[in-house]
Amino acid sequence: MSNILKLDEHINKNPLYEQIADTIEQAIIEQGSLAERLPSEMDLAKEFGVSRTIIREALKILKARGLVDVRVGGGAYITKPEASDVSKLILRIVHIDRIKDEEVYAIRLILETAAIREAARRVTPLELEKLAEQVDSMEKNMYNLDVRIEKDCEFHCMIGRLSGNELLALLVESMTGVLKKFIIDGIRVSGGNEDGIYRHRLILDALHTGDPDFAENVMRDHLVHSWENVLNQRALESLATDGEPVMPQ
Amino acid sequence: MSNILKLDEHINKNPLYEQIADTIEQAIIEQGSLAERLPSEMDLAKEFGVSRTIIREALKILKARGLVDVRVGGGAYITKPEASDVSKLILRIVHIDRIKDEEVYAIRLILETAAIREAARRVTPLELEKLAEQVDSMEKNMYNLDVRIEKDCEFHCMIGRLSGNELLALLVESMTGVLKKFIIDGIRVSGGNEDGIYRHRLILDALHTGDPDFAENVMRDHLVHSWENVLNQRALESLATDGEPVMPQ
DNA sequence: GGAAATTTGTGCGTATGTATC
DNA sequence: AGATACATACGCACAAATTTC
Secondary structure: OOOOOOOOOOOOOOOHHHHHHHHHHHHHHHHOOOOOEOOOHHHHHHHHOOOHHHHHHHHHHHHHOOOEEEEOOOEEEEOOOOHHHHHHHHHHHHHHOOOOHHHHHHHHHHHHHHHHHHHHHHOOHHHHHHHHHHHHHHHHOOOOHHHHHHHHHHHHHHHHHHOOOHHHHHHHHHHHHHHHHHHHOOOOOOOOHHHHHHHHHHHHHHHHHOOHHHHHHHHHHHHHHHHHHHHHHHHHHHHHHHOOOOOOO | OOOOOOOOOOOOOOOHHHHHHHHHHHHHHHHOOOOOEOOOHHHHHHHHOOOHHHHHHHHHHHHHOOOEEEEOOOEEEEOOOOHHHHHHHHHHHHHHOOOOHHHHHHHHHHHHHHHHHHHHHHOOHHHHHHHHHHHHHHHHOOOOHHHHHHHHHHHHHHHHHHOOOHHHHHHHHHHHHHHHHHHHOOOOOOOOHHHHHHHHHHHHHHHHHOOHHHHHHHHHHHHHHHHHHHHHHHHHHHHHHHOOOOOOO
């Protein structure tokens, strides 16, 4: 990770902080060395022949790109951008473009039905057991909504990973992250918790059969049903706030 | 966009530059006012009661998030994060995690088959005409590979937008961006250009029928076929470089 | 078109709080 | 606990590009 060579002198129209950010990014990506620490800001400044100010600005960019984690008094450590970074970016776009949550949910449906098709083909007995444990854990925490939601999301992410496609797994996890913030604020996934557990067991059973078409249908039913729950909950809330108080007592 | 209030004093464990970046991001997202200019760095420094250095670092973060565009001598203008930002992020992850391009292509298949199903249901005669013009334009530039690839990508993005789901359109465009850099470097989409035009016309015809299942199948055939072209081209290249020179003359 | 004002880019020095050994 | 290394934060100065009049 030392030996960060010179800047691209050809494309030097950009400001220094950006050139340096790009150069370090290239080094991080190509060297592929993870969990390593970057040289200190002073050393980087000397190495690139620029002021520490420039290095600091470049590090902020790399941090925003999810490539480094800057710790006070510690140093800058290389990190991998992950699903949460994708979630944040998409969330920003969704908010700014006022994208309706139905559209977000539709994407979830597309990705997760595709994922479970592959998962049904590839899943092993051991992995099925892990999934079963996850559902058990959901059941145990049925009345602790925060934990239950967390387990629920993890179950879906596991299926994403079982697809065998790393990028699909990432996107499933990213959309889950987007919807988590989307839905949890205000809308507590309404009643039907036992029903929720039951329907997750149905997904598990479908995976057991190994039939992609069947598994896809079960997943689709589950997601559609979940979305209807959200809509119902939302309708109830708007009744309670917009209209007359429900229990005027 | 003036009136950027105070920082969250409750969550002040983060460094100042990050708190300020987050605060300004909130203001940008909620105010929803686009194309507007932020106050100058000096003014922001006064407003937040911090040094200009800190403001500059915050602006670099916002720039990396795709939220502002900083121009020398000009100022910082609000921008919307767009598909190219998503492409860059995914590209980083793909590189770092060494995700195979088959997996990337599989995602493209998932997204675009889903998109064309909706597009087939919703497309209007006017939109079909626009698509036809796009294919004509592809044909005109058949031998200018850069332009041809650009038109090709735009055709697929148009279908993404025709799905009526803004987020799906964004993801289709993002994955197209990922694959563009992925494939164009080194692999010039091999021969069969007339065939490529022909197959795009097939997609157009399928959209004319309005049948989602049929359109999906045509799109799937097209994408699978394109991918096989890439693989063939790749095999040829590895033969040419790894093995004996093909034309030793 | 040209000059002045504005604004970002770059550099340096210093003080402070934190992490690590 | 002390010492060292490091990031955070501030302030000032000048260069370079853009905007404005």
